[in-house]
Amino acid sequence: MAAPTDTRQHILDTAQLIMARRGWAAVGINEVLSAAGVPKGSFYHWFSSKDAFGEAMLRSYFTDYLAEMDDLLARPGVSAADRLMSYWRHWQATQSVEECQGRCLAVKLGAEVADLSESMRLALGEGTTGIIERIRRTIQEGITDGSLTVDGDPQQTAQTLYALWLGASIMAKIHRSRAPMDNALTATTHILHLA
Template sequence: MPVATRTTDTRRVILDTAQRIMARKGYSAVGINEVLAEAGVPKGSFYHYFTSKDAFGEAMLKSYFADYLTDMDAVLAPSGASSAERLMAYWQQWRETQSIEDCQGKCLAVKLGAEVADLSESMRLALKDGTSAIVDRIERMIAGGLEDGSLSVDGEPRDVAHALYDMWLGASVMAKIHRSPAPLDTVAAATRTFLHL
């Protein structure tokens, strides 16, 4: 196996392992040694792939959002469904992924957002870029829904997209606190109202 491929694969294994662990425990509660042990990577290898825990956290978030956006694009891809139907399919997928494991979910923006925003500027910016890319896609779906007549909104698509994303993030946090999908169901109903569905 070429060294470049082995390096890329090992780096990816470390990032994927960290995402799984940190989705459960948070960023500060997880040490690099725990991630490396779980990934089956020698302890001395970490700095071969990352210059610091901060750089590692930034890389992990960028990797997470790249995967998230790929999945989101697949859900929102044209399929014969209206823009409103595709957007609601995205919210339904969100509800399902945030309701798993007693509403502990697996969204790193929900799990790490407040925790790392004050710890690391580079991680805060990775979160900002990733969440902005999500809002961009929601805005495009709203604009598409206005064009195809499948939804309507009171206000500008960008403002509505931001409001919806913020509501879903908040509902995800509340679902974790209450260990109940009820906040997600409430925000799903509010989303239908926002979109006049």
Template sequence: MTNSALPEITDVRENILATGQRIMAGKGFSAVGLNEILLTAGVPKGSFYHYFSSKDAFGEAMLRSYFDSYWAELELTLSQPNQNMAQRLMSYWNAWQHTQSFYECQGKCLAVKLGAEVADLSEAMRLELKRGTAGVVERLARAITAGVEEGSLAVDETPECAAQSLYQLWMGASLMVKIVRTLQPFDTAMLTTRKILHVSE
């Protein structure tokens, strides 16, 4: 295999992953068949099994890819110039409201959509979700620690506990938004977030 062929192979694999992520963010994991993903991606079925041994293996790779991208976006948000850490964190929560609602999330809300479903279907996917969400909490904890040190926010517990509480709060709010079909749970989550971080308007 020549080096010139490697980008094409990567593109095909990434195309399948991105297409699956986009569709499953809307419909869930079990409701989506491989044929729908491959037809949408314009990829023959034989190519799928060249990259993934099964649908579960695909799901595991998709979650890994999703969280790797999510972490990169989060780190970018938490390193924005000309803002203190409190402002960066609040920008993250504001962005959450726009990407994790009951409206079309365009692949952004995969953890919310698939969390409960695939955790019961596949141990490999559950572990990938665990790894991914732990990585989010770890990055939030580091940001909260930096915010406390610079004086832009304060917490009554450890940064790690605050980060865990906030992430769980917003995951729960995202689920409630889908149930009640209004954005009110996000309003409550934002008020609670400001109280936990002791951040004013």
């Protein structure tokens, strides 16, 4: 039998996969619990409401995402520019239009839930702020190691790059095309003044 914290995390992990494909409003709690093989009573043991559940799901997602990002950006002996470009290529590969596989909750749920749930909006805000901070830090490291340059402030550049990639991800979904992601990668190399 799974430990109680494993059951909670199992519900969150199952929901991430479903929500990444179908969105927040289209998925009911019963569908998540059925897919997770968990009785409804377990849900209310761990979560007081669907909003509380959504907030917990987003926080879990960003915890994992930021840890993966930290691993990707912390490779020793690799220039900051190369580490940052690896992150964007990883984004391109894992956020493709073919199958998100639970990797695109910020893209999938950002616009949908920002007006529906304040707690979920705040969780999205904190998570995306963490992503932007890691991008900013790596840009600063690139300026220091001489592997990249930017025309403006590293913070503004990080915000611009993240917004560019979020927009490209949405456009890729709308047009069912990788072209917006390819264009974002090209624009990123220009913004960072990479050869």
